[in-house]
Amino acid sequence: MKAVVISQAGGPEVLKIEERPVPVATEDQTVIHIKAFSVHRYEVLTREGGSPSVKFPRVIGVEAVGEVEQPSKNSKLVKGQRVLVVNGGFGRAFDGSEQQYALVPDDILHPVDFDGSWVDFANYPETFYTAFGALKATKLHEGQTLLVRGGTTGVGMAAITMANAMGLKVTATTRREERKQDLIDLGAKKAVIDNGKLETEETFDGLIDMVGAPVLSDSLAHVKRGGMYTLVGMLTGEWIWKNFDPFENLGGKYVTVFDGVDINDDVINEMFKLINDNNLQIPISKVFTLDEIQAAQEYVMKRDRPMGQVIVTTD
Ligand SMILES: NC(=O)c1ccc[n+]([C@@H]2O[C@H](COP(=O)([O-])OP(=O)(O)OC[C@H]3O[C@@H](n4cnc5c(N)ncnc54)[C@H](OP(=O)(O)O)[C@@H]3O)[C@@H](O)[C@H]2O)c1
Incomplete structure (x- = not known):
């Protein structure tokens, strides 16, 4: 071989x-x-x-x-x-x-x-499992709003399609104007430009973030009080949250990380049911x-x- x-x-x-x-x-x-x-x-x-x-x-x-x-x-x-x-x-x-x-x-x-x-x-395997795990970690229910920061990443696209199938109202980001329509075609209700600061004033019930540390304050500013921020990736290559002021940034919000450590048959089966039922790609x-x-x-x-x-x- x-x-x-x-x-x-x-x-x-x-x-x-x-x-x-x-x-x-x-x-x-x-x-x-x-x-x-x-x-x-x-x-x-x-x-x-x-x-x-x-x-x-x-x-x-x-x-x-x-x-x-x-x-x-x-x-x-x-x-x-x-x-x-x-x-x-x-x-x-x-x-x-x-x-x-x-x-x-x-x-x-x-x-x-x-x-x-x-x-x-x-x-599907890692990309969808990561997105599915991040969606579960974000603990949203039907009708709530989700921002996917890094919407054109593999994980971001998978999160958009699955969140849409779960009945969430999804907004997704890209740095490129010409990709906004692609995000809508995948199931996002709105597409927003990310130039290090999001071009929207809206706040969301949950946020899944692929971009990471340098934009953390800006991301948290777009999470509602009581909402959940789930970190998935560090596309910028910076791994440490520097000069992070918790009282300034975290008031009433929840923060977690999806690290892909727990992979189990039940979650895989639940995910493929969602994929197969909705023909998600x-x-x-x-x-x-x-x-x-x-x-x-x-x-x-x-x-x-x-x-x-x-x-x-x-x-
Ligand atoms: N936690 C876990 O278990 C787990 C598992 C898998 C992946 N990850 C992480 O998830 C992230 C996404 O992975 P992927 O493989 O899905 O990515 P990918 O498909 O390779 O993503 C490529 C896209 O990322 C965007 N991008 C690249 N650099 C960026 C930057 N500095 N700021 C903002 N956007 C940037 C670009 O989109 P635009 O040009 O359209 O903006 C680019 O087209 C990575 O950080 C990866 O390490 C985590």
Whole structure:
């Protein structure tokens, strides 16, 4: 089988295709045939050596969709069953998605009811799970208002489509005028320009934030008293809330972070029910093959690429 192995941190050229034997199942680890996976910006950071917990050589990639090739001795899954894997050390503590087959601990392998293509399936795992987890953390109910800050990110688009299906009134942001209509097409009622300060005076029952630390005060100013702010990402690359005045910023508001640590079958099933019932999708920017992994990682960082996720197929 083909595996993309990184032996040392560096540019796209360190992503090297190797021939490796297909792994063999154990008592509690199942072999899956990976069919497709999404590529994200933080994987470029990992490749560059920016994730100190990832030791090379490593096959990176924290999420994949595929089918069971050889169930573990203790597994209830059967050969050919559709599964997804996300986080839990996949592509970080042990080899992940950038290969044709993977040996996966049973407790992070999730059977999923989804009939679409492998490329469409690969659009969901981490991106939708993060958005769904953030929506749950924000604790809104039908008819309430939500602001998605970073609406054109994969997670933002997934949050818009799911929040809309849940009956929330969604407003979403982008830095680019020409993308406002895309946000409306995804299900947002309003689109707002974010130039470091939001171009709206409105306040919301909940806010899901992908942009992060430098705009925290501005974000909290758009949350109603009693409302919830959920931090999901730090697109600006700044991780620390500096000079944060809690009395100035937090009066009567709640703040939490969605960190993607808890992934469980019940939440995945609930999410795919919402996806299947409402036929929810977000755009795919481009599809690559495993042989094109270097180009896929370069592409994901391009500023002017079309909105949407970057998917790699493995066969
Ligand atoms: N907590 C978790 O479990 C978890 C899981 C997955 C991802 N994340 C985080 O969620 C965030 C979104 O990830 P993603 O993969 O969905 O992103 P993505 O699809 O790669 O997002 C790309 C878009 O982000 C916007 N953007 C880029 N830099 C920005 C900046 N400095 N300020 C404002 N907007 C900026 C741009 O949209 P415009 O040009 O249209 O504004 C760009 O098109 C990331 O920070 C990621 O690390 C967190």
